[in-house]
Amino acid sequence: MNTLLRIAIQKSGRLQEGSLELLKESGLSFSNGKDQLKTQARNFPVEVLFLRDDDIPQYVEDKVADVGLVGENVFAEKKKKNQIVKRLDFAKCRLSIAIPRSETYGGIASLQGKNIATSYPNIVKDFLQKHNITAGIHEISGSVEIAPGIGLADAICDIVSTGSTLLGNGLKEVETVMQSEAVIIANPELGPEKQKILDKLLFRIEAVKKAKNNKYILMNCPNESIEKITTVIPGMKSPTIIPLGRPGWSSLHSVVDENDFWEKIDLLRECGAEGILVIPIEKMIV
Ligand code: ATP
Ligand code: MG
CATH class of the missing domain: 3.40.190.10 (Periplasmic binding protein-like II)
Incomplete structure (x- = not known):
């Protein structure tokens, strides 16, 4: 088989x-x-x-x-x-400790002796141990954020992405325990x-x-700025340069990182690039 x-x-x-x-x-x-x-x-x-x-x-x-x-x-x-x-x-998020908004937080030591509700008892245990804090851990499998409101715990440790669920339940984030994806x-x-x-x-x-992290970029540019543009967007190895019918100009093709895309576009325009096209890439093998 x-x-x-x-x-x-x-x-x-x-x-x-x-x-x-x-x-x-x-x-x-x-x-x-x-x-x-x-x-x-x-x-x-x-x-x-x-x-x-x-x-x-x-x-x-x-x-x-x-x-x-x-x-x-x-x-x-x-x-x-x-x-x-x-x-x-x-699925990027973080696991955080949150307490009621009305409470003041004086740093991690204020968790000493408290009760923390969570679906992540092992992670919380390791985190507290690392900071020499002793606290009660109350394991529950869902709706963790309501625990302080119903008197089940003083604090919670749960997944946070935007923080709006915490806010809706009158809680505030006080410690990040781990980042996750x-x-x-x-x-x-x-x-x-x-x-x-x-x-x-x-x-x-x-x-x-x-x-997903890259875009294919093509533009027209004056020949004298090719060298400078190549330092701005070096591409996978080097950009592809094709002469244009317009004397003294070329078409330049390269790849640009999604994260510093806008910054690069400004630099390219300063170099005299025109007709800049940016195209998504489906697969990229380097
Ligand atoms: P299951 O029924 O399979 O046990 P679940 O209710 O435990 O599902 P989900 O809420 O679907 O789990 O979340 C699955 C994973 O997605 C989480 O373990 C976390 O890594 C991530 N995740 C959860 N909430 C968010 C969020 N708000 N933003 C981004 N990622 C999240
Ligand atoms: Mg689950």
Whole structure:
């Protein structure tokens, strides 16, 4: 039988859509994921299992799945022998401690002796230990942010992205415990065949990730500014330069990082570039 790499992703929730999209952008096609518990890619040796995110690290450790796609927060909480093999740049959030807004916060020492409600007892325990704080940890599985309001705890530790949920519950963020993003975790003993499939998939994912962080840029520029423009946007190796019908001018093509894109555009205009076009890149292999 041909070897399949089994990938566990979230059945429904915040990671589900991004996880499937990532696999599809990596060229994998599936019959129809959503209501099934498992599906096989038509064109790649991968089988996808749909599970609750909390269960994924255990399944990967037990080799029921070979790899899994989870939030780093869940990976850290479950403390399994799995390894992070790729960070994915989505589902970015942080795990923070929050207290009622009406309370004053005098630094981490004010958590001493308090009760903290959380779905992440292990992470909170390690965090408190690192800061020599002793506090009660009250594990609850959901609606953590209402715990102080109903007298269940003095503080909470939960996921924050914009902070609006905290605000809505009369809480304020006082400590960041960890930053998180979606990650791919893998069992460390995959064996050569599965490892080969994983490496192939990770290569594709990297190409998709790089493409998202870059744009293809083309412009017309006076020949005397080509050298300067090349230092502003060096491209993957060097820009492509094509002479134009207009004497003394060329068309210059390159790649620019999404993050410093606007700054570069200003510099290019100062160099005399005209007709600047910026185009999304679908895949990028360097
Ligand atoms: P499940 O039913 O699978 O157990 P869940 O309710 O535990 O799902 P979700 O709320 O779907 O989990 O969140 C899954 C992961 O998405 C979290 O562990 C975290 O890494 C990330 N996440 C959660 N909330 C946010 C947010 N507001 N912004 C960005 N990422 C988030
Ligand atoms: Mg969960």
